[in-house]
Amino acid sequence: MAFSFKSLFKSKKSESIENKGIINSLGIDLGTLNTVIAKPSGDKFDLYQIPSVVAVKKDDPRKVLAVGEEAKHMLGRTPEDIIAIRPLRKGVIESIAQAQSLLIKAMEIGKKDGEKINRIVIGIPGDSSEVERKAAEDIGKNAGAEYVLVISEGLSAAIGAGLPIAEPNGTMIIDIGAGSTDLVVISLGGITDIETVRVGGDDIDSNIVSIVKEKYDVEIGVHEAENAKILVGMFHCSEDLEISETQVIGKSSKTNRPEKIIIDSTIVADAAEPIISEIIKGLNLVLKRLSPELISGIYNNTVAVGGSSQLRGLKERVCDELKIPIVISDDPMTVVAKGAAIVAAEPRALEPDVRIKAMK
Numbered sequence: 001m002a003f004s005f006k007s008l009f010k011s012k013k014s015e016s017i018e019n020k021g022i023i024n025s026l027g028i029d030l031g032t033l034n035t036v037i038a039k040p041s042g043d044k045f046d047l048y049q050i051p052s053v054v055a056v057k058k059d060d061p062r063k064v065l066a067v068g069e070e071a072k073h074m075l076g077r078t079p080e081d082i083i084a085i086r087p088l089r090k091g092v093i094e095s096i097a098q099a100q101s102l103l104i105k106a107m108e109i110g111k112k113d114g115e116k117i118n119r120i121v122i123g124i125p126g127d128s129s130e131v132e133r134k135a136a137e138d139i140g141k142n143a144g145a146e147y148v149l150v151i152s153e154g155l156s157a158a159i160g161a162g163l164p165i166a167e168p169n170g171t172m173i174i175d176i177g178a179g180s181t182d183l184v185v186i187s188l189g190g191i192t193d194i195e196t197v198r199v200g201g202d203d204i205d206s207n208i209v210s211i212v213k214e215k216y217d218v219e220i221g222v223h224e225a226e227n228a229k230i231l232v233g234m235f236h237c238s239e240d241l242e243i244s245e246t247q248v249i250g251k252s253s254k255t256n257r258p259e260k261i262i263i264d265s266t267i268v269a270d271a272a273e274p275i276i277s278e279i280i281k282g283l284n285l286v287l288k289r290l291s292p293e294l295i296s297g298i299y300n301n302t303v304a305v306g307g308s309s310q311l312r313g314l315k316e317r318v319c320d321e322l323k324i325p326i327v328i329s330d331d332p333m334t335v336v337a338k339g340a341a342i343v344a345a346e347p348r349a350l351e352p353d354v355r356i357k358a359m360k
């Protein structure tokens with residue numbers, strides 16, 4: 001799928017908004033776990049984040065009772081007739097009505113009282129089908145935006161990270177989220193290749209739960225697994241990374257009593273192994289298809305973003321396997337929304353001078 005940005009905003013509607021000079025725009029990263037909202041404010045961004053969780057009536061899931069933080073607090077504590085669910089699975093909108101509520105909430109958070117949002121840009125996984133793109137566009141329009149553009153999270157991340165995407169040499173983004181990983185090659189302002197691997201941090205969490213159950217016969221919650229991952233996690237790699245450990249309380253399958261267990265970095269690395277293997281496989285496919293003209297650009301300009309890129313050992317593991325030095329973004333969770341906000345605010349976001357200005 002190759003598309004260029006230059007024509008994206010050439011709709012009559014966007015020109016008329018631009019001519020009146022009244023553009024209120026938002027960039028939204030509609031993620032599996034978190035929804036991040038970026039609002040251009042002068043030459044910076046106002047940033048907001050809400051959990052991608054919606055609480056609904058069990059017998060009527062279209063009836064949304066709470067969204068975001070409020071819904072997250074209901075998880076596991078709700079009366080039996082209320083359930084808290086995630087509208088996206090593996091980066092893809094699974095339930096339109098609930099994703100709609102999430103987006104409406106995101107837009108409410110991102111606007112000031114009485115303000116109308118004219119233009120939103122939403123980042124979605126790069127390999128989304130036309131139907132999935134259209135679903136994202138429709139929920140944006142139904143949520144009240146006049147103009148909605150849906151772009152690949154990877155391209156958005158590259159713009160948000162300030163990568164030289166307009167140059168012919170090529171750049172690459174490795175975006176490892178909760179549910180999916182986007183590998184995107186960009187040159188001359190267009191996407192030249194995308195590989196989406198449907199694995200991410202969520203899979204690491206559920207693998208930790210399984211390993212702990214097998215090793216200790218203790219059941220732990222997925223949130224405890226996620227916390228342990230964030231605290232002590234790493235990927236296996238050739239470097240001797242420091243092994244640390246954390247204590248987690250789970251439920252003994254034998255006694256049904258609380259039991260304390262230790263999770264150390266190697267348990268997380270074992271749990272993360274199938275995930276990093278899939279990602280390396282995806283990167284191998286991208287490299288196989290890559291033209292020789294782009295290899296030096298990729299060598300010099302590959303950036304990892306997304307919450308799961310923060311696991312130690314990623315840089316080393318990718319270099320061990322592929323001989324490509326990568327940089328881990330120091331702003332991994334908000335670059336997609338920032339890139340989307342840059343495009344929403346500035347249709348000529350691809351032009352390097354404009355982009356540099358927007359990123360200052």
Ligand SMILES: Nc1ncnc2c1ncn2[C@@H]1O[C@H](COP(=O)(O)OP(=O)(O)OP(=O)(O)O)[C@@H](O)[C@H]1O
Binds near residue numbers: 230233333
């Ligand atoms: N410091 C950390 N170390 C390791 N993993 C982390 C860290 N912080 C967050 N994560 C993980 O990052 C993931 C969330 O990342 P992100 O917000 O980029 O995903 P998302 O946009 O919701 O998902 P997707 O892009 O797949 O739709 C979760 O799996 C979370 O556990």
